[in-house]
Amino acid sequence: MFKKGSKLYSIFTGSCPKCHEESMYKNKNPYILSEVLDMNDTCSHCGTKYKIEPSFFYGAMYVSYAVGIAFAVAAFVIAFFFFKANIHVVFASIVITLIVFLPIIIRWSRNIWINFFIHYDKTIAKK
Numbered sequence: 001m002f003k004k005g006s007k008l009y010s011i012f013t014g015s016c017p018k019c020h021e022e023s024m025y026k027n028k029n030p031y032i033l034s035e036v037l038d039m040n041d042t043c044s045h046c047g048t049k050y051k052i053e054p055s056f057f058y059g060a061m062y063v064s065y066a067v068g069i070a071f072a073v074a075a076f077v078i079a080f081f082f083f084k085a086n087i088h089v090v091f092a093s094i095v096i097t098l099i100v101f102l103p104i105i106i107r108w109s110r111n112i113w114i115n116f117f118i119h120y121d122k123t124i125a126k127k
């Protein structure tokens with residue numbers, strides 16, 4: 001499921017959506033916060049331009065709501081059902097989860113967004 005060629009691979013690794021050969025990001029580690037949004041302009045392997053149009057990645061904000069909610073729901077389920085925490089602790093767990101995972105949420109949102117528009121191309125990847 002997470003192998004090269006699946007969209008999930010590109011989304012979770014932040015690799016080029018077209019060839020999956022290299023990272024779109026200058027620094028692969030999202031927790032280097034000053035570089036969390038620093039992307040290469042194009043893929044050095046296949047030449048895909050990541051920023052399809054100016055302000056292309058503003059659209060990723062809509063995706064980040066959905067991704068954020070997914071993390072919040074996961075935090076809720078774990079805290080409430082698994083640890084049987086009271087409602088205040090559950091709420092705090094959700095807030096802390098969102099803060100801790102924010103760099104990942106930001107990147108996954110971008111990765112999901114660009115994967116809506118650019119699709120894996122096997123012929124390019126095999127070169």
Ligand SMILES: [Zn+2]
Pocket residue numbers: 016017018019020021022043044045046047048
């Ligand atoms: Zn590429």
